[in-house]
Amino acid sequence: MSDQRRVVVTGATGLIGRALCKKLHERGYAVMVFSRSPDKARQAVPEAAEYVAWQVAETGEWAAAIDGAYAVISLAGASIAGQRWNETYKRELYDSRIVATRGLVKAMEQAQTKPKVFVSGSAVGYYGWCDDTPLDEDAAPGKDFLAQLCMDWEREAAAAEQIGIRTSMVRTGIVLDKAEGALSQLLLPFKMFVGGPVLPGKQWLSWIHLVDQVGIIMLALEDERVHGPINATAPTPQTNRDFSATLAHVMGRPSWLPIPGFGLQLLFGEMADALLIHGQRVLPHKAQEHGYQFTYPTLEPALQKLLS
Template identity: 35%
Template sequence: MEGMRIAVTGSTGLIGSALVRSLLADGHEVVRLVRQRSRTGPQADGTTGVGWNPQALQVDVAGLAGVEAVVHLAGAGIGERRWTAAYKEEIRSSRVLGTEAIAGALAGMKEPPRVLVNGSAVGYYGQTGARVIDEEAPLGDDFLAEVCAAWEAAARPAEEAGVRVAYARSGMVLSASGGAGARLFPLFRLGLGGRLGSGEQYWSVVSLADEVAALRFLIDTDGLSGPFNLTGPEPVTNRELTAVMGRVLGRPTPFPVPEFALKVALGEMAVEVAGSHRVVPRRLLEAGFTFRHPDAEAAVRAAL
């Protein structure tokens, strides 16, 4: 598709920065929504900074003039800190208020973008065990499910204003430079990797390249709206992923981490780490998306 003007929130995060690089490489104009006044205007990397204050529900709407698509990825990191009551509220409010700010701004524009790709996560479904889950599965009943439901609901003003809204329910994005991979790969390289808890929990992993490609597919493909699981088509258990990482890195994986130790180290977040999400990207596949790294070994090799 010919060059478009595309706005991105969360543009300095793992996924956002990779998305921005991909868009720029293909000749698109990128608008970064930024909080610091010093980063507004033209930037050295060819992007343009436009101000916003999600906590105050403020967006520089004039700076979004001519934008054809918005990708909203901003939010406090799920795994960056222990889940205290205060940090849980930050996880929730950063997503809900940010989405309310973006959706409200788009709804108020005379000529809004044609599409909003709104971040979400497979946490929407809660803990699902070994059952295969697609986009028709119901909402879960834990903390992350509640966050994802509120996150997605906050985008409704954009839908009501006629913007096509796609909800990108991402799984575990594998990369050595950020996210969970930034913590796991160094341990495995040192020969200190091992399964977590029972190891039987399913992890729905996706390579960073496929995550970015899927986001761009949702931008470019007219008619795609509603929820889309951004996961690889072949979920694996933690035990299987551990074996793959050990094999690819040529290191032993002798040190399982018992579940009680996870609870001591991580608190409530241990439920998510030891929990199970066997989520598949049914709607992406039906729409014709092709994964470059469809299985765990391909995704791990791509991350390295």
């Protein structure tokens, strides 16, 4: 396949990355995976055409592989919910996104034949802790750590636009999948009849099915009208209480045992505030404006499909 259809992907071994690489392969792209562990990537992403050793903080031979690629899609980053946020882990969260993106943009700038498209990850944490106000891509950023992380991440990605590369930043919500991610963590307590909302329960949860997450990344890749931030969330965000009630209904279980926020704060500290106790009511305005048709626009059918 020609270089015009070669797509470089970082973060390919994660939940979203694996599903994306499969979709890219189905669409006829030649997938080149950048990974710190190419052997691990080969097992996780068998569809890729090539696996390249990549060090986030170093410019190496991998930079030459960007030359002539059609696009770069960067999903790399340490897990936001991987552990309690001490200062060391905050630095890892930051460097694995900001430093990595800076290095990729530098390599694109130095390429003789630059990629046409750069799609960078981001997150709805950009908007910070919000009330019931619906948020589209033009909403102001928040002021907490996660919001600052996303702002800096997007700023590094936007530098690619300055060198003539069409650039999008995909602000991802809570991605639903049965095997991994937030939903998989919720299933056990509901199966054990001890599930319930995280208090206060009125905080918003902006969710998206994995199929639509990949679909919006593909929209950012293939639709030349898409520039800048784009929200990857379903058009029907839920309060935590309503999400829990719907999950309980689909599973045939009660949602009766609320989880106190202060207990989560004791266990997880700042991470609990950012991810569990507070939320954002995010809407996918740009995706819908550009004609994206959600496979799972509402929660109950999405959960039924995932849990069937």
